[in-house]
Amino acid sequence: MIPDETIAAIATPLGEGGLAVIRLSGENAFAIADKCFLPVGKSSCKPSAAPTHTIQFGKIMRGSEVIDEVLLAVFRAPRTFTREDTVEISCHGGLLPAKLVLDTVLKNGARLAEPGEFTKRAFLNGRIDLAQAEAVADLIHSRTELALIAANEQLAGKLSQRVNKLRDDLMLTMAHVEAHIDFPDEDIAPDTKNDLLQRLETGIVFMDELLRTADEGQILRRGIRAAIIGRPNAGKSSLLNQLLGRDRAIVSPIAGTTRDTIEETANIRGLPVIFIDTAGLRESRDEIEIEGIRRSRESLAQAELILHVLDASEPLTDADKNYFTEFAGKKTIFIRNKTDLPVRLELNSEFRIQNSESRSVDVCCTSGQGIEVLKDAIKNMVWAGEIKAEMLQVAINSRHQDALRRARIATREATDALRADATLELVAMDLRIAANAVGEIVGKTTTEDLLDSIFSSFCIGK
Ligand SMILES: Nc1nc2c(ncn2[C@@H]2O[C@H](COP(=O)(O)OP(=O)(O)OP(=O)(O)O)[C@@H](O)[C@H]2O)c(=O)[nH]1
Ligand SMILES: [Mg+2]
Secondary structure, three states: OOOOOEEEEOOOOOOOOEEEEEEEOOOOOHHHHHHHHEEEEOOOOOOHHOOOOOEEEEEEEEEOOEEEEEEEEOOOOOOOOOOEEEEEEEOOOOHHHHHHHHHHHHHHHOOOOOOHHHHHHHHHOOOOHHHHHHHHHHHOOOOOOHHHHHHHHOOOHHHHHHHHHHHHHHHHHHHHHHHHHHOOOOOOHHHHHHHHHHHHHHHHHHHHHHOOHHHHHHHHOOOOEEEEEOOOOOOOHHHHHHHOOOOOOOOOOOOOOOOOOOOOEEEEEEEEEEEEEEEOOOOEEEOHHHHHHHHHHHHHHOOOEEEEEEOOOOOOHHHHHHHHHHHHOEEEEEEEEOOOOOOOOOOHHHHHHHOOOOEEEEEOOOOOOOOHHHHHHHHHOOOOOOOOHHHHHHHHOOOHHHHHHHHHHHHHHHHHHHHHHOHHHHHHHHHHHHHHHHHHHHHOOOOOOOOHHHOOOOOOOO
């Protein structure tokens, strides 16, 4: 990436809509906009002459040909998202106007932006740190309000503040240790040593606190995969429809109705849950059904939560029991469906023992009875306790988790070495590793590969 290149991209989704926005950022943003924007009316002027944070009305021209009538917003560095001169052109929605406006600015000297390049520039120019840049992507991808709140907190720097404090503490301790390296004849006084150890222990406790938010962070960002399983005709598809609140899957009294796996996301008590309706796992000779069952097994392997639907109007069958053993290790909710019919199924201790992390809920998928209780059960199963505002402030992602784990190991090694009176060089080295790992979270220590892997997952134009 050459930083002084001016980049451009369509910032709105491709497709037909009321408006589309083309974004330009870089040293020549105004000069390029000047070449193709014709101001209309007395109060409008050329972008280069316009005051910052104003909107100009005019036309985008290709030679003497009018491409579109637009509103053009002017933002002068450094008070912009990228901290560079920025122009945003709002044209008519629809693929063609947006594409032609983009083509025109590209012909006039801009380069097509890579995915996430605007945000990358915001990071490289010091407008936001790396955790905040990731929050921008989280915000765009958030599927529930809770996820949105968490992304906003991270964007506001709540996680970064804590991480920076942790890094500062590690650096300070390292400086102390290094100061003693320069005077090899003087040992660290016992009091000072205890002090340093105490500080590092506090750091480790803090890392553990952050690490404990990883599961929740993952849930908010990626959602929970919940597989609906059970023998044919138990009411799996009926349950999916109830949870989604609409008729998504085909329901019929014929066993083996669902043949393909169906995935749909729903908002369950603020958490994004991806429900997977599966084909009933049974011995089948039908080629299509066999493939359906194979896919069911595949998605079952990835599911964090199993919703096992049982037909309450029939006694437990061997097929049901086979499921119990097969999924004994997974978090499971046993759902007794068809409770409107005479109940002939007892959930005895037989399988509860096999599956410690389980509970059961009674529902009727034809009337919807028990579905709200089930939703609570799903939430409680995957998210321990209340959803606290504090948790939303820091819920870390898997990259942060990886960095913190490395930092924790190095800090632990540093304390061990310090206690064992190992050479101080070793202690200092471990502390540097720890501080660097923590620094990766906010981007104080980065590599080009790391940046590429983060920003390449962004949308174009962001
Ligand atoms: N009485 C009663 N019938 C139900 C209930 N839930 C589902 N059914 C009926 O049970 C039959 C099977 O329902 P489905 O939802 O298709 O069952 P499934 O588990 O998806 O079946 P497959 O896709 O074939 O594996 C249908 O006739 C439903 O109307 C219920 O709560 N009470
Ligand atoms: Mg079905």
